[in-house]
Amino acid sequence: MKTLPIWLRSLLLPMIFLLAGCSSRSIQMYTLDAGSAAQPQRTAYAHATVRVDYPKGIEDTMGTRIYFSRSDLTQSYYQYHQWSKPLNRIILAQLIEALQRSHIFHRVIDYASEARSDYTLETTIYRFEHRIEKERSYAVVSVGLRLLRSDNDSVVKSRRFDYKIPAPTTDAKGFVLAANEAMKRLSVEMTRWLAH
Numbered sequence: 001m002k003t004l005p006i007w008l009r010s011l012l013l014p015m016i017f018l019l020a021g022c023s024s025r026s027i028q029m030y031t032l033d034a035g036s037a038a039q040p041q042r043t044a045y046a047h048a049t050v051r052v053d054y055p056k057g058i059e060d061t062m063g064t065r066i067y068f069s070r071s072d073l074t075q076s077y078y079q080y081h082q083w084s085k086p087l088n089r090i091i092l093a094q095l096i097e098a099l100q101r102s103h104i105f106h107r108v109i110d111y112a113s114e115a116r117s118d119y120t121l122e123t124t125i126y127r128f129e130h131r132i133e134k135e136r137s138y139a140v141v142s143v144g145l146r147l148l149r150s151d152n153d154s155v156v157k158s159r160r161f162d163y164k165i166p167a168p169t170t171d172a173k174g175f176v177l178a179a180n181e182a183m184k185r186l187s188v189e190m191t192r193w194l195a196h
Contacts, residue, residue: 029084030066030176034094034183043195049107051117051150052096055088057125062088066172068130068137075129081172087128091143091183095123098187104194119156122146126160130167130175137170139163139178143186147194159193161186 061067063086065077083090092110099108099121109115126142146158163182167174 055123
């Protein structure tokens with residue numbers, strides 16, 4: 001087996017160290033926290049149970065990647081920043097927590113429960129991305145909610161919630177801060193909407 005010439009080894013060795021250094025970069029993990037934004041509400045559903053279905057959305061954007069776009073035609077994702085769990089699972093937990101805090105329903109169960117429910121809350125995530133425009137950036141969040149009667153799947157009410165929240169920075173961390181603000185607003189507006 002031939003050995004590499006010294007001059008080639010002297011070029012390759014620094015490149016190997018450089019590549020090894022790049023590959024060891026750690027991944028920053030994020031989650032969402034709407035906090036205690038939802039306030040208790042008195043409603044006609046006070047003795048009812050609601051099942052919160054698993055949120056649906058575009059399959060690619062429902063994973064752990066954090067997406068950003070610089071135009072309506074392009075979309076990419078951050079390489080070293082990601083969600084701690086699939087995005088739809090994080091949003092499911094946020095919706096359930098907001099409904100439990102609001103006391104709109106007597107009981108709140110998730111999609112995996114075999115318990116009987118009076119109502120079902122369906123969620124569609126249309127957009128959940130970081131929009132970057134020159135020096136500014138935004139969390140763009142669009143979520144559709146439908147409340148159905150569980151016995152016949154008839155729609156009781158439905159609404160789409162759209163948010164464009166300015167981010168304090170144009171990086172992934174700034175986006176997550178703005179996305180948390182969007183989730184707080186969604187929690188408040190969802191519970192008010194369901195209560196009336």
